[in-house]
Amino acid sequence: MAIDHENVLASAGLSLPLLKILAENSFDSILITDNSKEGKIVYANKAFKKLTGHDPSDVIGLTPRILQGAGTDAKVTDRLRDVLKTGGxxxxxxxxxxxxxxxxIMYWRVLPIKIGRNIEAWIAIQREGASI
Ligand SMILES: Cc1cc2nc3c(=O)[nH]c(=O)nc-3n(C[C@H](O)[C@H](O)[C@H](O)COP(=O)(O)O)c2cc1C
Incomplete structure (x- = not known):
């Protein structure tokens, strides 16, 4: 049977393997947290290890704050905290x-993963930035 090119990406059975391949092979670091108050890491890809040195299996259950330190600009993390409250x-x-x-320099983007109106998790796409 010929492949239906228009519908191949919409096929339910394909979406999970497709997402796994994209995440595992992405050049950018990908971090997913749950939507709990602490924001616990539930997934990190191979590029996260390359960028930060942390093994994904060691950071599951921790929060991305492990990446922060004395030089981290609180104005930026305050802004992110507000975004997390409003679902933006x-x-x-x-x-x-x-x-x-x-x-x-971490350059990153955080987006909510929503099912309907509910935020199920948060995803971050991260890379090393050139300058602040
Ligand atoms: C999906 C996700 C990824 C995050 N990645 C980073 C990161 O790479 N670096 C960082 O400094 N903070 C990151 N954060 C932000 C911290 O986890 C935390 O939300 C932020 O510091 C604000 O909370 P606080 O004011 O309690 O520290 C991330 C948050 C989420 C939800």
């Missing part, structure tokens, strides 16, 4: 720290 979108840059303590 965030994009910003701040100093973060790799597992070995090396500072770098």
């Amino acid at each position: 979108k965030f994009e910003g840059k701040a100093i973060n720290y790799k597992k070995d303590g090396t500072p770098f």
